[in-house]
Amino acid sequence: MAARFTVTYFVRAADEAEARARALDIALEQTVEIPRSVVPKGYVEDEILGRLENLHKDPEGRQGFLATISYSEDDVGGDFLQFLNIVFGNSSIKPGLRVEDIGLSPGLLSLCTGPRHGISGMRTRAGIGQKPLLMSAIKPVGLSTAQLARLAHDFALGGMHFVKDDHGLVDQRTAPFDERLKACIDAVGEANAKTGGKTSFVPNVTGPASAIIERAKHAQALGAGGVMIAPALAGYDIVRTLAADPDFSLPIVSHPAFSGANIVSPDCGFSHRAFFGTLHRLMGADAVVYPNFGGRFGFSREECQSIAKACSVDIGGPKAILPAPGGGMTFARLPEMRDAYGNDIMYLIGGALLAEPDLVSACQRLVASV
Template structure:
């Protein structure tokens, strides 16, 4: 019976190494450990677990190596997947994990986003146009009551989503449940559909229980630092709660910013969180304070939204330094199925947060929406 496989793509810097030998060592070392030294009977017994080199494309500076790994080795455990395909190989210089080509059988192991783009639109009663999101700024030092007042202001203005900053934790000066209560009260007072994305933090053995507690207390969306806390926990979170999950990329730069090592941006910031169940995924934009390369940003957007069997699309949330005068450019690049992460610019407005929110809303309302332009 043929093995059920997924293809894993690496780029390897050409620096005198024997690429064919290196590819063979990856295939063997990341699966069964040894091969040539084994007897025929043992080989037959464990051969179904052996990875296979599919192709090697060599060029002047880099080689692209594709290796097929048996799904049986790791199943739906994303921690096991990453350990299998890149674990100790990540410690070898100048080998980058570019892509994982998921088979249909592998994707069938995952549920993906619970709501996706259309489900969130249904919640908000907003069938078209980009969504607008603001973030609590300043993020530390304010009481839950003060944040509740800020939420009310944003909901009154017509902002679709207000999220915690990723560094707003559950602390004595601002406890998560009290913050949730204050923001839900503000939402009711404003008679708004605004979604509050509350930051879920804590020790690993507490996270899922805390998520359940937040949902029971009325939370409508969870913000989760999935790179810091781990993809397997994101998958478990998707299976545990029935509210949307917003995936934040904090710490991702340590993993995906290397030109010759680490994971590619579209794999870490799109493919993996999408199958794990994130309804929204934040990533740096090409416009603001981080200014990533446009082709990388658009490839992330494509991976989040392209058809993928039963897996719903995730909302792309290009972020960092977004200002109101960038709204037209954002819509031209991404189309209307996008969350415009207004962030700090809302609160830096000379007339305050309410005026800052309305400025973004005015920019969106004034535009005739178009399909994304081709890059």
């Protein structure tokens, strides 16, 4: 018999009987997708069919239960997207169901080797010890290549460890990808030569499926220090494919664009920790950008801390990755963020720096305060 992995779901239900019925329906829907009465005896029933392992009242006080269901590695077939399909395929369309946690098995850990660099590798690339990292973004869309490159230069001159494209920068005529990539890498290199720093430029390679890997490898060849991908737009297996590619060695930063519907409901989609923490580590992201509490997106402090914990908790193999909370962060928020996250974090601060009259000195003040 193959090893089994588990998924724990929140199941909205009025009582235990309803919750059990809904949980057993998940076990069917996620595997055999036929009525229980016609599931073939033997291997299909004993191995392939999901098993309800545990059911208990939700400890968070929601009207429902937590159901833990186990699935066979044989269901996955060595395919990462099929793994995601088993975790929450058809059942994701049904209301009142949410993935809370994922328990891994040896076969999944072999399939999902995780990030190449993780926290320690990102710190090594930045040339720092056990400190928080700093990242900012060049923007807005509509600026010319020269204007964006100047921003990248000044961010680097001010001491930011990573300078990335805004997620909306792709291949627009005002700053085409290839032109912007070279100009920003050169601009950051020029700043590093002045300061002795090790700032890395991180282009956004999200785009047409046929272009993503080509752009990522082109960025590596020109001297970029990482790449950024929005998995919910580009496809979750793109990140895993790049992270496992022996010819690609750069860190991967994930961006949350288009993923909101997966996590904003308390009883649908995914828990914050499962989506931004566990799944992104399994994909192979080295840093995961997500909205910070107190910003403009409404995540709570507890939800954000749960993401950070899931980025580093021991899950049996994949390296710990960097939580990179952002979205309306200001200088005034830094003490609160430091208290919430400690040192294993990458602060993503963009607009607050761009609002300052002197970008370089503003970055220098940020570095000093962190």
